[in-house]
Amino acid sequence: MVRDDIYIWGLFFVTVIYSVRYTFHLMISSAFGLKTPLPPFDSTLSQELFYLALFTGQFIVLYYLFKFSKSSKKVKRICFYLVIIFFLFELMAINRNFAINDFLSKKSTEYVCFNYDNQNVETTEEFRLIGITADYIFLRNRQTKTNYIYRLTDVTNFQFKKIKSKKK
């Protein structure tokens, strides 16, 4: 006898297993500096939905783990804090994933122009901005795969602009 519930349970287990697997893939690849595959969607809306499903799947797993565990309250409390730290790491990995995929996309989303040592430095589609910290600017040539690091104190006439991509 085939129950109708089996499809729902199948979907449930696929969601849970896929979310756990994808999360570990995400975290391991970000720890070793590898490229993480994006969810197989194009628009940002479906990506957000994907991450929502990811978190929901993990939430369900944790809910049932906490519900059926017979460990003491102290152990549960420690596990709760560990879960919060795990979620922080996961958020960082997702954040990094979005940033890297922005960098690797066809059109750049940021424009930077400044003078350094009497030379004008300007970002293009191939010469892109990686990031800015309090003291340094990081640029990268995508063709030669070389990084250029400039100290902000030596930079003059700094211009920064955010370009809205049409795809989003």
Next chain:
Amino acid sequence: MSEELKEVKVAKVEKKNHIDYLKHISLVYPLLILIGYLNYDFYYKFFDIEIFKYLSFNEFLFSFISFIYPIIFYFCVMSSMFVFLWLLDSNVFNINYFSNTESEFRKFLYDPLTSYKPIKSNLKWYVMIFIYGGYSL
């Protein structure tokens, strides 16, 4: 006498347990630095840059706040909603929507899995609100 002493000792131990949590606050600082460092390192490692040389401790500390504040806002909204439900339940407005007994919602707050049956039966609505709130961010 000895029993009284034991009781006093037990009371002292219980008080100590509450104060003991303060010890763990000092762990937050290195933890925040570690998380901040990893937040940068996850990204810059992809470009073969050792970011540790180029950053100060202040940047490590506050780097991840930019993507955490929506979550804080989300939990503030959710907790305020729970407080509102609690107020509805605790006869403040002289209306009791959820149960006949006053303390059931409070029981739910402390032990959500076993105690509060009316909310447990309506759990799907709460999950829906939770997901909708998260998505709307």
